[in-house]
Amino acid sequence: xxxxxxxxxxxxxxxxxxxxxxxxxxxxxxxxxxxxxxxxxxxxxxxxxxxxxxxxxxxxxxxxxxxxxxxxxxxxxxxxxxxxxxxxxxxxxxxxxxxxxxxxxxxxxxxxxxxxxxxxxxxxxxxxxxxxxxxxxxxxxxxxxxxxxxxxxxxxxxxxxxxxxxxxxxxxxxxxxxxxxxxxxxxxxxxxxxxxxxxxxxxxxxxxxxxxxxxxxxxxxxxxxxxxxxxxxxxxxxxxxxxxxxxxxxxxxxxxxxxxxxxxxxxxxxxxxxxxxxxxxxxxxxxxxxxxxxxxxxxxxxxxxxxxxxxxxxxxxxxxxxxxxxxxxxxxxxxxxxxxxxxxxxxxxxxxxx
Numbered sequence: 001x002x003x004x005x006x007x008x009x010x011x012x013x014x015x016x017x018x019x020x021x022x023x024x025x026x027x028x029x030x031x032x033x034x035x036x037x038x039x040x041x042x043x044x045x046x047x048x049x050x051x052x053x054x055x056x057x058x059x060x061x062x063x064x065x066x067x068x069x070x071x072x073x074x075x076x077x078x079x080x081x082x083x084x085x086x087x088x089x090x091x092x093x094x095x096x097x098x099x100x101x102x103x104x105x106x107x108x109x110x111x112x113x114x115x116x117x118x119x120x121x122x123x124x125x126x127x128x129x130x131x132x133x134x135x136x137x138x139x140x141x142x143x144x145x146x147x148x149x150x151x152x153x154x155x156x157x158x159x160x161x162x163x164x165x166x167x168x169x170x171x172x173x174x175x176x177x178x179x180x181x182x183x184x185x186x187x188x189x190x191x192x193x194x195x196x197x198x199x200x201x202x203x204x205x206x207x208x209x210x211x212x213x214x215x216x217x218x219x220x221x222x223x224x225x226x227x228x229x230x231x232x233x234x235x236x237x238x239x240x241x242x243x244x245x246x247x248x249x250x251x252x253x254x255x256x257x258x259x260x261x262x263x264x265x266x267x268x269x270x271x272x273x274x275x276x277x278x279x280x281x282x283x284x285x286x287x288x289x290x291x292x293x294x295x296x297x298x299x300x301x302x303x304x305x306x307x308x309x310x311x312x313x314x315x316x317x318x319x320x321x322x323x324x325x326x327x328x329x330x331x332x333x334x335x336x337x338x339x340x341x342x343x344x345x346x347x348x349x350x351x352x353x354x
Contacts (some may be wrong), residue, residue, distance in 0.1 A: 017058030
């Protein structure tokens with residue numbers, strides 16, 4: 001199920017911090033453009049010396065957004081996202097990168113990228129599915145609230161980085177494929193024409209995201225450094241890191257935030273995949289916290305309904321449709337069951353009170 005971001009809302013600290021290594025790559029680009037970053041790094045409390053001695057340092061989403069906002073206030077940085085994506089190598093992704101490099105073929109590598117994307121950049125998710133002709137489609141979209149400027153920057157940087165990863169893995173055996181973007185064509189759109197074997201299609205998706213379409217022949221390309229033993233050993237380390245992250249978040253708060261940020265609430269299976277656990281394990285963990293997936297889902301849906309009834313001019317039919325109900329009457333019955341009064345009466349009472 002697709003996720004969509006909401007604007008102008010503060011991020012919850014339950015989302016795992018983001019590896020700083022990608023943003024420090026930007027420093028070299030800024031330096032080459034004679035832009036000093038000491039002031040902004042100090043403002044957002046990032047210690048460059050600490051990073052140099054601890055390359056696995058992580059930063060939060062607020063720091064990321066402030067840093068990107070600072071960078072993009074300089075007109076000459078209009079192509080910064082492209083440059084960042086283009087500068088990243090498979091090895092830039094630490095442990096996940098080495099699991100990718102040692103995969104059997106491109107398909108397996110892409111599955112590993114999807115599986116451990118939260119270790120690369122936890123504010124986004126990468127999912128995949130297959131078409132009837134066995135071609136593969138990847139979808140990258142945000143899973144938390146991100147301001148528009150930072151969101152579009154990341155979508156472009158991730159898309160370019162993913163292309164460079166695919167090209168690095170299959171080398172001169174790369175076959176033509178397509179990437180569809182929600183963002184408008186950037187000022188430097190001409191640079192995309194020089195990327196090998198890929199065609200970018202801008203402003204083709206309604207929701208903030210990008211999609212990658214790859215043929216069966218392309219994803220079956222063998223990788224030169226394939227090594228099953230090494231890959232399995234590295235994957236164990238990746239799983240340990242995922243386990244650490246899971247233990248450091250409040251699962252209930254995290255799921256509520258995820259649901260609140262979704263235009264369509266993700267299924268139990270989708271949530272489990274994001275956490276790299278089985279659906280049964282997720283259900284068991286929630287039961288231990290005396291709640292359930294359905295209970296959390298109902299809570300968030302009713303909260304969304306209340307917000308729309310209070311602050312929007314949408315009709316009951318529009319609200320019902322947006323919340324995933326089959327009809328306005330179904331929505332009305334559900335709302336009355338959880339709140340105790342019909343949505344029309346709730347809305348009327350709020351207006352009278354105000």
